[in-house]
Amino acid sequence: MDKTYQPQDIEQRWYQHWEQSGYFAPKGEGKPYCIMIPPPNVTGTLHMGHGFNQMVIDTLIRYHRMKGDKTLYQPGTDHAGIATQMVVERQLLAQGVTRHDLGREKFLEKVWEWKGQSGDTINRQLRRLGTTPDWSRERFTMDEGLSEAVREVFVRLHEEGLIYRGKRLVNWDTVLHTAVSDLEVVSEEENGNMWHFRYPLADAAGNATDEFLIVATTRPETMLGDSAVAVNPKDERYQHLIGKNVVLPLVGRLIPVVGDDYADPEKGTGCVKITPAHDFNDYQVGKRHNLPLINIFTIDACINEVSPEKYQGLERFAARKQIVADMDALGLLDKIEDHKLMVPRGDRSGTVIEPYLTDQWYVDLTRETLDDGRPGGKTAIAQPAIDVVASGEVRFIPGNWVNTYNHWMNNLDDWCISRQLWWGHRIPAWYDDAGNVYVARSEAEVRSKYNLPADLALRQDEDVLDTWFSSALWPFSTLGWPNVDDEALKAFYPTQMLMTGFDIIFFWVARMIMFGKKFMGDVPFRDVYIHGLVKDADGQKMSKSKGNVLDPLDIIDGIDLEALVAKRTSGMMQPQLAAKIDKATRKQFPDGITPHGTDALRMTFASFATAGRDIRFDMQRLEGYRNFCNKLWNAARYVLMQCEEQDTGLDDTLPVELSAADRWIISLLQQTEAEVADHIDNYRFDLAAKAMYEFAWHEYCDWYLELTKPILGKANDNQAAKRGTRRTLVRVLEAALRLMHPIMPFITEEIWQNIKGLAGVSGDSIMLQPYPVADTALVDQAALAEIEWVKAFIMGIRRIRSEMDIKPGQVLDVLLQNWSDTDKALFTTSEAFARTLAKVGNVTWLEAGADAPESATALVGEMQILIPLAGLIDKDAEIARLSKEIEKLQKNLGGLEGRLNNPAFADKAPAAVLEQTRKQADEQRAALGQLVGQLEKIRAL
Incomplete structure (x- = not known):
């Protein structure tokens, strides 16, 4: 390696090897x-x-x-x-x-x-x-096979009466000239206006009177297609007008006043103009009251020939201005208010979507066909x-x-499946010159199915199917x-x-x-x-x-800063926005993005993969998993260094002795295997990744590799123990690689290929190996307890070294107080680990009640580890060092607390920034308390 x-x-x-070897095809x-x-x-x-x-x-x-x-x-x-x-x-x-x-x-x-x-x-x-x-x-x-399936489904549903053609209201993109689905419509709040118009009431002869109903609208141009004015039937102000007519201004058409719950007495004047051909809510009101559907637009959203000649050909927003001006000139404009409204725009074209009445194909989802008494009206x-x-x-x-x-x-409407495009599955329907519609899988089948003469001219429907139909x-x-x-x-x-x-x-x-x-x-x-x-x-x-x-x-590959800036700003029409993004990118990635590899990215994604939750992608987390890959790589190199050309226990006739550390890591492997499999089976990839990481980094790399050194060292001549440890080293690593392979495929394959022979495994690829299965019989509770005690003992001494700034290589004499027989027995069996990894010299077991000198202290359960400090450190130098560190921390903490106590920051900073600042302050506070305690202890010497 x-x-x-x-x-x-x-x-x-x-990847090329896997693909060329055909490993991805179903087998077995x-x-x-x-x-x-x-x-x-x-x-x-x-x-x-x-x-x-x-x-x-x-x-x-x-x-x-x-x-x-x-x-x-x-x-x-x-x-x-x-x-x-x-x-x-x-x-x-x-x-x-x-x-x-x-x-x-x-x-x-x-x-x-x-x-x-x-x-x-x-x-x-x-x-x-x-x-x-x-x-x-x-x-x-749009492969032929899938296209055949699309035609088959369409024809079968049509034959059952579950696909039909009808004139209904759709989302219409006036640039693309096609119906679009709700998913392709983006509605965002924009500033607009609310226009209040006076609609004159009509007398019995149909003439306009001096009385008015005031209606409000955000789309004045649609009034040309109004079919009614709706009032709530419970609204006492207007009950007497239901059934009467108003004169539609500018058009002169009589339209009725209808009573409908859609009109809200609490909103505006309580009167609502109803335009069934240009509003989805109005369309439903129109259906309830059998109102005419009057389409006033062309496919370009220009006023069509149905409207007064003065407005014909005007684009919809130009028509709006003209209509408002004309209503004002007639004294029928009551007022104009500023108004925020949700404006629907096509996600591709950016144009304002128009509710539009047009002939389309539909899948019938709402006609009730069930006869078992269930409600809902579903097909x-x-x-x-x-x-x-x-x-x-x-x-x-x-x-x-x-x-x-x-x-x-439970709130279905029939599904509009036709689109006025050229790219897509063309609808398998044909028309003759008389307008008759024939549905079949092909034109030849149409002629056969409907017994049509060969000379009858047919033309196929120009529309294509909604993409979601084939999907x-x-x-x-x-x-x-x-x-x-x-x-x-x-x-x-x-x-x-x-x-x-x-x-x-x-x-x-x-x-x-x-x-x-x-x-x-x-x-x-x-x-x-x-x-x-x-x-x-x-x-x-x-x-x-x-x-x-x-x-x-x-x-995965990395990208330099200039290329990243160019990529992020390419195609931007606004120079100010491009400059802003340029500046932000240079600040965020001053050196560009360094290569991290696929495995680090996949592991990062896995660590975030809690179903349903949004993912905050953190580059620091990514960097941590890049380091994890390095850790695995270096661990594998250590294993190869210890095991290549050495006896790894492959000969079953030779004795093998497993140390407590060997039995401990094998036990942890079983627990981790069970845990990871359970998490993957339940789609908790975040917990699976965490379990893999904790085992590989903290248990195997940080602890087990260190625990093997006393056994594999030259001073130990127990060949059975060495054989057992080498075997455990490679076999646990090999199993761990298989465990991690689904998330981290590349690095696990590369390492596995290098150590598989040492583990007694053969095969062309790790991806074809069996996934590890936990064996509870291999879990050794005594070994787990022993090594956890050893870890606590070693970490206690290392913590004292760190706190007191004692050199890592300095051998320390240790006093043990409040110990039990179990503690003494555990130390005896694991003495080699403790002395080698903690650099322990003389060990004194103090009797109960015995006095001890001023010492740094750590706990292992109830037992106290005491390291006498007298003569061990330079008291004056340590006091100076700690005082300097305390002063630095106090200054940093003061700055953080000042920011948190400043309303300008606390009230306006983003939640994530505020939380991070609080976290930093808590960490600085805890560190300060620890250093103050150490300083007091040193001064007491």
């Missing part, structure tokens, strides 16, 4: 275990959230593969309709070309070209993260998806996310469905676990459950692991505009 750990020298080499006769990759969009690169996600999934895959399960990690990517089309359109626009210039067929060729490039980038990144999917089974949502697609979660057939981790799932499922089929379409005899489908469906974010519980999770139950008769997965967001160390969401985005590959 090299002297220093260099992850870049081992990671890609081992064990029980099937499958996880589907949450398919990344082919629109860019992987971010920190993906890195965390992949760590959890790959840990489970490697763990179950080592347990002997027939394990499949199914890879693939999603075509990401809107996002991908926009990327390619922007590239074309930079060349002065639109998709319409190219035409549909040529444009799609360009998208496929781009998909090939982007998909390759994502797969390279997944490999760098150490993930082990079966790449031979890679899928893409045979939706209700079973509610039932399987209620019964525990599908489990959410953490369990509180069931409430979010149920909220969505909903992912757990079974990737396994070969609709070929129900596919061996992979039989073996691996249902899968074991899905890992995803909380924001797509309805959009993806619920729909996979619906379609899985509908078409496979079983749930698509047993467990749903909901992860939080990966944020920066201050708890801020990572975003380019904040300049706090971290790229997992930059952490």
Whole structure:
């Protein structure tokens, strides 16, 4: 092994070996275990959230593969309709070309070209993260096999009456000219206005009177499509007007006053204008009162021909200004108020989303088809998806996310599945010139199914399906469905676990459950692991505009400062923001980001992996796990130094003697193996990582390696004991490497390859070795108690050395007071450890009541360790040293307390900064108290 750990020298080499050797494919006769990759969009690169996600999934895959399960990690990517089309359109626009210039067929060729490039980038990144999917089974949502599944599902649902075409209100992106899902709409609070308009009441002849109803609106332009004014039927001010009409200003149309609970008497005037074709709430009111749906917009959100000629062709916000001016000129503008409102914008285009009435395709989720008396009005697609979660057939981790799932499922609306795009699965429906609609898997099947003449002209629907439609089929379409005899489908469906974010519980999770139950008769997965967001160390969401985005590959490989600054500021249109991010980046990473390797990153993610909680990614924690890798590396080099070309107990005919330290570390290994397996089985990767770390660093590296030195030293000629210790050294290390491999695959493989022969193990790769299983018969309680006593004894003496600034190599005479027979027996059996590691000289066992000189003291249980200080230290020099340290601490503590007592800091500082300052003050206070105590003790000599 090299002297220093260099992850870049081992990671890609081992990954290539694993992949080329075919280790990722399912093998063996064990029980099937499958996880589907949450398919990344082919629109860019992987971010920190993906890195965390992949760590959890790959840990489970490697763990179950080592347990002997027939394990499949199914890879693939999603075509990401809107996002991908926009990327390619922007590239074309930079060349002065639109998709319409190219035409549909040529444009799609360009998208496929781009998909090939982007998909390759994502797969390279997944490999760098150490993930082990079966790449031979890679899928893409628009592969022919998956496209066949999409057509099959669409046709079957249509034949059952569960897919229909209808005119309804949708979120309309006026730039992209397509319906978008709620997930693609970002609503944020913005400053706006509330306009109050007077609507004249009409007399019996339909003429305007001098009486008015005052309505308030944030969207004056929509008044051109008003169908009614609503008042609450319990509002005594307006009860007498229900059933009467008002004259819609500027339009002259009579619209009724309707009574509806949607109107809140406590808000505004209690009168609400109702525009069913341009507001989702109004749409529901319109349905209840059978109001006309009047669409006043074109697809560009310009006023259409339905409205008065004066406004036709005006863009919606220009129309707003004109309408307000005209209402004011007519004396019908009552007042204008400043108003904060939530404005919905398309997450891709940035434009304000318009509720828009248009023909779309829908999956029927709300029509009641059940006859067993259950309430809810859910179709045979939706209700079973509610039932399987209620019964525990599908489990959410953490369990509180069931409430979010149920909220969505109990407030369903029919699912709009059509999109006005070119990139995606084209809807398998054809039209003739008379407008008749025919649904089938192909045009040939249409003609056969509907007995149409060969000369009847047909045109296929121009729309494509919502990306979530094909994603909903992912757990079974990737396994070969609709070929129900596919061996992979039989073996691996249902899968074991899905890992995803909380924001797509309805959009993806619920729909996979619906379609899985509908078409496979079983749930698509047993467990749903909901992860939080990966944020920066201050708890801020990572975003380019904040300049706090971290790229997992930059952490793995390192990046210099100038490249990092350029990366974070690239494409920014605002010079001031770019300058701010430049400055912050240089302050945060003055030397850039040094390479940390994949294993350190994966271990860091694991340490944060508590289900459902957001992750504050701390570079200091990452640095700590980089040091952990170094610690493992150096420990392995020590083991090789002690064991290479030496007897490691492989010959069973030779005697082997295990020391208390050997039996202790073997016992701890069993306990750790049981603990880690339990934590992984319960998705507590944070606790699994903690248990691995504590065992490997603190017990094996810090203590056991030190405890082996007295036995393996030249002064000891007990060959059976040396043989036992060498055997324990390599076998415990080999087992620990297998234990840690699922989280830290590369370093464990490299070390394992170097020590496997010494441990009597053969095999091509650690990833094909069995995962360690605890053997409680190997737990030696006496050894555990003995070594814990030894550790306490050694640490007590080391603490005194540290507090009194005594040199580590100086041999110390020790007095022992208040000891028991057990203490004396333990010291006798472990004397070599105590004398070697604590540098103990003469040991005096004081009888009860015997006087002792002024000493530094430590406790081991009830027993006191006394180290007489007279003559051991330079009293005057030590007093001077401690006084200087105390003065420094007092100054630092005063500064911290001054900040905490300053209202300007205490009331305004971020919570994380405030907590860190309090923590520092507490630490300084404790250290100060300790030093003052030491100073008093020295002065008393």
